[in-house]
Amino acid sequence: MYDYIIVGAGSAGCVLANRLSADPGCRVLLLEAGPRDRNPFIHMPAGLARLVNNRRINWNLETETEPTLDGRRLWWPRGKVLGGSSSINAMCYVRGVPADYDGWAAAGASGWEWAQVLPWFLHSESNSRGGGTLHGDAGPLSVSDLRHHNPLSAAFLDAAVQAGHARNEDFNGAAQLGVGLYQVTQRDGARCSTATAYLRPARTRRNLTVLTGAHATALSFSGDTANGVFFRQGRQHRHAAASGEVILSAGAIHSPQLLMLSGIGAATPLRRHGISVRANLPGVGGNLQDHLDICTLVHTEPGVSYDRSNQARIAFDYFLRGHRGAGSSNIAEAGGFARSILATDARADVQFHFVPAMLDNHGRHRLPGDGYTLHACALHPRSRGRILLRDADAASAPRIEANYLSDADGADLAMMKECVRMSAAILRQPAFDRWRGAPIFPPRQDLDEAALTAFIRAKAETIYHPVGTCAMGTHADAVVDPQLRVRGLRRLRVVDASVMPTLVSGNTNAPTIMLAERAAQWILQDAARS
Incomplete structure (x- = not known):
């Protein structure tokens, strides 16, 4: 039994694992489908060229045939390793601009104005140039000049x-x-992924359990309350129970997939795959955007x-x-x-x-x-795509219809x-x-x-910035509310790039880390009130 179960040890999941386990009274389980980040080419920045075809640490996804791109299936690399895509990306540290976040708030994601998110960027950042009104100098994430x-x-x-x-x-x-x-997420010339910045300092905490090679297959519920996660580890099918919250940080592709496998999504396609509908949320998997x-x-x-x-x-x-x-x-x-x-x-x-x-x-x-x-x-971009289930098997890659x-x-x-x-x-x-x-x-x-x-x-190809498939807001197709709680269900949140209503003006790694920093505070505040 754990207080919190986090699915996905990527850019958001490692942040949550650190912040939630900082309370020694909280028992935290972090599940990651991939291995530990031991490959030396992860940590040598230029080694990213050697990671391109490494299927052991990369989900190696593909879109469906894209009608407007000569029917090509585009390759979508996503991190499958501690640190997630922050362990295989090009490390560019970009936040976007104030108007991006003010736009989120104006469209219904109340509380996400630039004035509200900037402190959390600063909270996460340790910039080698020093701190100030627009930069932090004491956070876990090292940001440096090349x-x-x-x-x-x-x-x-x-x-x-x-x-x-x-x-x-x-x-x-x-x-x-x-x-x-570009300034980059590096520390002393080495990659500073979220596994390095956030997870490594927390690994010695006795209240934090990290399981690698653990592929989540479905969520468990008691009525409308999430109470655990089914996962496969090697040949074993296991279940972990949560007395507090279950948090999905599996990314813009796998978070909506896991929701749909658990009966949360548009009712008709779920029934077509033989999945019982727990919550009819048509927005799950929709609103897919990419650069x-x-x-x-x-x-x-x-x-x-x-x-x-x-x-x-x-x-x-x-x-x-x-x-x-x-x-x-x-x-x-x-x-x-x-x-x-x-x-x-x-x-x-x-x-x-x-x-x-x-x-x-x-x-x-x-x-x-x-x-x-x-x-x-x-x-x-104005175009919108979607994530769909291929079948009811968690081992199957979802259908990615980017619709560029x-x-x-x-x-x-x-x-x-x-x-x-x-x-x-x-x-x-x-x-x-x-x-x-x-x-x-x-x-x-x-x-x-x-x-x-x-x-x-x-x-034309992706530059690796998918977002939006569990969008936050108050509109009919919103999947999570502005505090990232899944609508209509209890003790279940999504915290990753999938909750972004629209793309920011730039790379998406730093905004994802900011999202997780902010969500961790809400999760702990809710626990203190309960």
Whole structure:
């Protein structure tokens, strides 16, 4: 018997495990389907390139065929390891902007205004530049400047300025617009995942139990009250009981899947799979949003990019020199935020990630030669997808229907075209003259509208930011209330990126950590009142 059971030891689950188990009177169980984070390439930042095809620590998901993207099934990597996706991501620390959160509150997620969430960002953060009104310096999550960046990343910054973008030393400062080097979730040149930042300090607590290789299969209930979790560990089918709360932190794909497997979701499809309906919540799995990304690739001269780097030598140098050198690079070193000609408000609507290497199909397709890649994603898509059950078996991957570029007025496709055009404008600036070789993707810059559309449909990919599938709010399709409690049920919350009503203007890891910090306080307050 535990007071709290947390399903998923990812970006949110590790935060909750730490904060809830800080009370020695609370017994906390943390369930993680994947293994411990022992792989050394997790902790060496540049090692993320070696994690791409590691199925042991990656759910290795795929969408269904996407009609607007040439019927392709897009690869969706998600962390399946302690730390979750914070153990395999590119470590960019970005919060979004105040208008993102004020928009949540205005749409019904009361209490989530920027003024309410900023203290929790600060509470989590330990920034190497020090604290202040917009940064924390005493939290568990280390945020640092890069120790190493490639000359091509410096060329990108110069080129972007030549193209009319401002320099910005802090995307989480007073203004987000502009280009610069990303600050990263690193500590002393090593990855600072939530497993490192939050779980490791708590592992010695006797009231915290962490089970890895434990795949949750369904929730248990007494009437309308959640009281435990069924899970599979190896060949054993087990059950853990909770006297307090059950908290789902399995992410935007697996949290709605687990709810549906437990009879919580739209009634008709649940019955079709032979699942008894416990709560008819049609919003479960809906409202799926993601940042669609398009890459522009250009060849460069041999020896400067990371394409043919000696990885063994980089690793040896990294560990020998105290986590310095190219091994400390997050690969996506530079980037920025911009407003396109299609922007509808004052926020950035395009984000750039520059990579001094050629990345095709997430780096899974190796190209000959050397080059560099400029990612550009549209930050506020109108298209919505959904997560569906494939069947009633928890071992089956859910159906992911991302429905990219499916908005009725074609605004998302128009935005992706602007992403390509803005990327081209940067890459043709004089700062790249000494590095610029032949174009790779797109093969030439003078594409007409039809060719530009065809390029996007053939090459656009996720940049790994799914949210929204258990959205919070007070509207009819909301799955959780503004304190992240599942509507119509007791002692059950969802705390992860799935509760975000809409995408923030940027990467989603830091906002997910903030969500968990805030939820932990509510959970403890509710327990104190009961």
